[in-house]
Amino acid sequence: MPIHTQDYRHWEGTLNPRPYTRWWVITKAELKLLAQRKIVRLIVAIPPAIYILVHAILIYILNQVPGSELPFDIDNEFFQKFLFRNPDAGPPSSFLIALIAIFGGSGLIATDLKNNTLSLYLSKPISWIDYLIGKFAVIGILLGCLTLVPGLLLFLEHVLLTDTSFLKENYWIPLSIIAYSVLITLSSSLLMLLFSSLTSNSRYAIIGFCAVWFGSPVIYEILKAITRTSKMALVSIWTHYDILGTVLFARSYGYDVHWAWALLVQIALIVLCIFVLHRRIRAVEIVK
Numbered sequence: 001m002p003i004h005t006q007d008y009r010h011w012e013g014t015l016n017p018r019p020y021t022r023w024w025v026i027t028k029a030e031l032k033l034l035a036q037r038k039i040v041r042l043i044v045a046i047p048p049a050i051y052i053l054v055h056a057i058l059i060y061i062l063n064q065v066p067g068s069e070l071p072f073d074i075d076n077e078f079f080q081k082f083l084f085r086n087p088d089a090g091p092p093s094s095f096l097i098a099l100i101a102i103f104g105g106s107g108l109i110a111t112d113l114k115n116n117t118l119s120l121y122l123s124k125p126i127s128w129i130d131y132l133i134g135k136f137a138v139i140g141i142l143l144g145c146l147t148l149v150p151g152l153l154l155f156l157e158h159v160l161l162t163d164t165s166f167l168k169e170n171y172w173i174p175l176s177i178i179a180y181s182v183l184i185t186l187s188s189s190l191l192m193l194l195f196s197s198l199t200s201n202s203r204y205a206i207i208g209f210c211a212v213w214f215g216s217p218v219i220y221e222i223l224k225a226i227t228r229t230s231k232m233a234l235v236s237i238w239t240h241y242d243i244l245g246t247v248l249f250a251r252s253y254g255y256d257v258h259w260a261w262a263l264l265v266q267i268a269l270i271v272l273c274i275f276v277l278h279r280r281i282r283a284v285e286i287v288k
Contacts, residue, residue, distance in 0.1 A: 094238060234265050
């Protein structure tokens with residue numbers, strides 16, 4: 001009886017001539033998967049949309065409704081609070097950032113580890129950097145739609161509704177919005193990916209992220225009550241954003257810590273996240 005064999009056919013395709021955009025394939029696929037989950041669409045889209053709409057309405061009321069008075073003005077402090085920790089209009093943005101990071105990023109790497117698809121990714125003509133950037137861009141795009149894009153649009157709205165003196169005096173605010181948004185997005189996204197890479201169960205990644213995101217401010221408040229000083233502010237990731245935000249938006253902060261220390265801690269956190277992610281991803285990389 002003759003024995004027939006079926007060999008693999010030679011691959012006749014061509015590699016992407018733009019190697020620096022290979023990560024976009026991963027990002028696009030993950031965004032499509034998130035869009036297919038109804039719970040993610042509701043949680044990631046509706047609360048941030050309401051939060052942004054409320055701020056847009058407040059700007060319109062202050063500029064177009066005669067005699068309207070609110071307990072705050074549209075100034076550099078308004079835009080800083082909009083980007084992070086604003087209790088004056090709906091849920092604070094720190095809570096919305098956590099929602100987006102959790103529902104949009106907790107399973108990005110954990111699911112690949114669970115299904116053993118990380119090695120499949122790295123068997124393709126992509127590097128660990130392409131993989132990491134592709135996963136990071138998923139959370140980055142979602143957080144950018146909450147911070148960077150609406151922050152600039154709200155500033156533009158206020159400029160169009162008010163006189164030119166505001167723009168002349170606050171022309172630098174868009175640069176502060178960009179820098180502050182990049183800082184928040186970069187560190188929070190990498191922190192979520194860090195915990196997602198440490199486990200194959202996305203629930204454990206959520207617990208780890210929440211422990212740092214919500215637990216560190218609680219620890220700071222406890223230490224502040226014990227020591228009766230704000231010198232322990234560096235233990236809280238929220239105070240890092242508060243201190244650096246007040247510096248970027250030309251305001252004064254009420255912490256007994258120089259802003260350079262907060263910046264150094266943020267840089268150290270980002271470097272640590274990248275280092276751990278590099279080790280975790282390379283641990284399963286296929287040796288060609």
